[in-house]
Amino acid sequence: MPLQLTFVTSAKRYVDLPDSPCEVAFVGRSNVGKSSLINALANRKQLARVSNTPGRTQLINLFTLPNGGTVVDLPGYGYAAVPGREKAGWQQMIEGYLLEREELDLVFVLVDGEIGPTKLDVQMLDWLRANQVPHTVVATKLDKVKPSKLATRKKELAKSAGLDTGDVMWVSASKGTGIEQLAKHVVGLLTPAP
Numbered sequence: 001m002p003l004q005l006t007f008v009t010s011a012k013r014y015v016d017l018p019d020s021p022c023e024v025a026f027v028g029r030s031n032v033g034k035s036s037l038i039n040a041l042a043n044r045k046q047l048a049r050v051s052n053t054p055g056r057t058q059l060i061n062l063f064t065l066p067n068g069g070t071v072v073d074l075p076g077y078g079y080a081a082v083p084g085r086e087k088a089g090w091q092q093m094i095e096g097y098l099l100e101r102e103e104l105d106l107v108f109v110l111v112d113g114e115i116g117p118t119k120l121d122v123q124m125l126d127w128l129r130a131n132q133v134p135h136t137v138v139a140t141k142l143d144k145v146k147p148s149k150l151a152t153r154k155k156e157l158a159k160s161a162g163l164d165t166g167d168v169m170w171v172s173a174s175k176g177t178g179i180e181q182l183a184k185h186v187v188g189l190l191t192p193a194p
């Protein structure tokens with residue numbers, strides 16, 4: 001079952017986001033495949049904008065599920081074309097959200113499965129750990145890894161992210177691999193306890 005996500009709002013500041021019973025967020029470097037993944041989870045082509053679309057990709061985007069739980073798409077980090085001032089703004093926007101958003105239950109940090117964690121990804125993971133923000137890693141673009149290299153790559157990626165191999169979820173938005181499982185995980189997290 002795809003996630004029944006409905007776009008609600010884009011905001012520059014987390015304080016402008018609506019209240020939510022519970023929330024998960026997706027974050028990652030620009031081009032990691034975040035929009036493609038959110039679109040795949042929802043089985044919609046244009047829900048999250050694929051990169052290079054100016055505007056919405058620089059804002060915090062919030063979606064709801066029918067039960068009221070919310071999914072947040074954070075702007076991608078490390079985009080070379082972002083001028084210094086905006087980079088600082090990004091940092092404020094994201095750090096404020098990650099530290100202060102009370103509804104936030106879990107952050108999915110996306111890492112490119114083909115290239116592994118970049119320096120910025122490692123910084124992000126260290127920062128989340130240091131600030132005790134609950135998070136997990138999803139490796140994207142599984143289809144780009146040669147099957148003969150996959151076992152090694154899985155081990156390496158988990159190690160450089162500071163995790164056990166079994167703790168990293170692998171997905172391919174293009175092929176649909178792991179999408180159902182991740183969607184179920186998200187629904188599980190966002191379903192209020194009876």
Ligand code: GDP
Nearest residue numbers: 030031032033034035036050051141172173174
């Ligand atoms: P974002 O900037 O993180 O939102 O990344 P996008 O979703 O825009 O994807 C960046 C690029 O990676 C695009 O060219 C996508 O087509 C490509 N991409 C995204 N997911 C996958 C995937 O699962 N497999 C492959 N092969 N390419 C992907």
